[in-house]
Amino acid sequence: MLESKWGLRFVALILALFMFLSVNDVFDNLFNDDGENPESQMIEGVPVELQYDKENYYVSGAPSEVNVQLFGNNSNVKRLQTTRDFSVSLDLRNRDVGEYEEHFTVEGLPENVTAEVVPQTANINIQDLVTRTFEVQAEVSESRVGPNHQISEVNVIPSTVTVMGGESEMNRIQYVRATLNDSSRITEDRVEEAEVSVFDSQFNKLDVRIDPTDVRVEISVDERSKEVPVEYEVNGEVADGHTLEDVKLNYENVTVFGSEEVLANIDSVNVEVNVDGMENSETKDIEMELPEGVSKTEPAVLQAEIEITEN
Incomplete structure (x- = not known):
């Protein structure tokens, strides 16, 4: 039969019909009563x-x-x-x-x-159902703060949330925290969204309802700084026939910025006032010798008022 054209057509028709019935789950419905x-x-x-x-x-x-x-x-x-x-x-x-x-x-x-x-x-x-209001505390990890910065203020908005639960759970509440999920470095003021969670004294999360469930946390940071005295040294000799009468700096103290470790090792800032060959009084900009690790100073530049008289 397969050698004839009509025989091949018949076999193809049977195969096509079988595939159609299989795809449409006809056999499942026939052989499974339910x-x-x-x-x-x-x-x-x-x-x-x-x-x-x-x-x-x-x-x-x-x-x-x-x-x-x-x-x-x-x-x-x-x-x-x-x-x-x-x-x-x-x-x-x-x-x-x-x-x-x-x-x-x-x-x-x-x-x-x-x-x-x-x-x-x-x-x-x-x-x-028991309903109470609690103040929310925000947790900002110190590890997120840049080495040259420190947290100055953290505000939670809104500052309180409503907590609802059974009396047994409500009596266990010790901490209501806004947990920040962001792990990026903080080097400037920023605002983040945080989820509020409620914990007992062992920091087990309690099964309660919270309204609102999310709060806004405003984080303010300052650059670490320290005020230190300025010590100067006069280098060189004024011109012959002249006398150096006085040297006055416009600032006796400056503020230095850096990491906590760097600032701990700084007690003063040294500057050199070069008067070599000078004949007249003048005011000069003086560069400060900054210890390694200091990012900046305020003021950035000092001025020395140099008084010279002719003999």
Whole structure:
């Protein structure tokens, strides 16, 4: 039959029909009475919706996400794996204060798909809602500050947040911190966004609600500096027949800038006033001999008022 033209056409038609039926899951529906594919798919990280009276109660112990194992028609399961067009919830609207083991509910599945939540239950603790206001402290790591700078001021805006939770959790609160996630070097004033977290005395993060959850942190920095005296030395001799009467610097002290280690080793700044061959009084700019590691000085240049008289 395969040697004839019509025989080849017939075989090609059968193969094409077989592929069409396979792609459209016809065989699955024929050989599985319930229309489900024996294979299943695990959907990870599905959000959990809590349904309860948020005005009066606080719920702890519920996971924010669960994994869901889907069983059923292959095409529908694959579609749900992509779209996640279903929801997982814990309905606690008929529960009062107390501890419960609750089953998750999966909604939005087509008729030929079933689901199993992993884990199947959650241990829930329902408490009366307690609301308090706390001041927020900002944590700025010193390791982020440039070696020639230091933090002068840190302001948190808003400075307070509202914390809501069960009484047992609220009584454990010791620290309300704004944690900065940026790790870049700080060498100038800047503003950063920070997430607010609440901790107990052992720095365990507490399961509470915070409003607002994020704050603005304004960081002000100054360059490290130190004021030191200026010591001068006169070099050279004035011209013959003249006398050096006096030398006065316009600043007795200057401010030097640098790292903490450099500044610790500086007690003074030395300058040289060269009068060699001078015949008349004048005011000269004097360069300072800066120790290694000093980034700048204020003022940057000194002036020496040199008084000379003729004999």
